[in-house]
Amino acid sequence: MTATASETTLNASVDVRFTAAGTPLAVRYDGRIWAVAAEPVHWFARDSWWQTRSTAPVGVGNIVDIEFWRVQVKLSSNAALRTFLLRRDPAATQWLLESIS
Template sequence: MQVRFTAKGMPLAVRHDGRVWAVAAQPVHWFSRDSWWDTRRTAPVGVGNVVDVEHWRVQVRLGSSISALRTFELRREPLSEQWFLTSITDN
C-alpha cells in the first residue's frame, strides 16, 4: 500500500489493491503510543522517535469518480516509512 501526501503533509490518495483511492473529505490525524515493553523494540541513542504510532482516518473514493465513500484507517509504526491499512468501512 502507498499513500501520497500534499506538500503540507495531508493525505491526497491511497493506492490499495491495485487501485487509486482519492481522499474526498477532511482526514483525521492522531498519534498513539507503541507498547515498546511488549515489542522489545530498541533503538540507538539519538535515532529519533521510537514510540509514536501515526494514524490517519481518510474518506476515499475511486479516482475522480462519484463512487461511494469508504473509510480507510492507516497506521505507520515508529521508524518506518511503510503505511498499513488497519481497517476499511463502507459509509
C-alpha cells in the same frame, strides 16, 4: 433497527500520496488509486515498545509514536465513500491500511 458499519481488518501495505502541506491526497491499494474525498483526521498513539521489544535500537529516534490517519476515499466521483484507517509504526517507512469500513 440499528445500522452498523461493516469493517474489514487488513494490515496491508499501501502507498500514500501527500499534499505539500502533509495531508493525504490519495492511497494506492490493491492496484487502484483511491482519492481522498473529505477532510482527513490525524492523530498519534503511543506504542508499548517495552512489551514488544527487549531493547530500544540505538539511534532510531522516536520509537513510541504510532501515526494514524482516518481518510474517506472513493474510486471515482460517483462512487460511494469508504473509510480507510492508515497506520505507520515507529521507525517504519511503509504505511499500513489497518482497516476499511
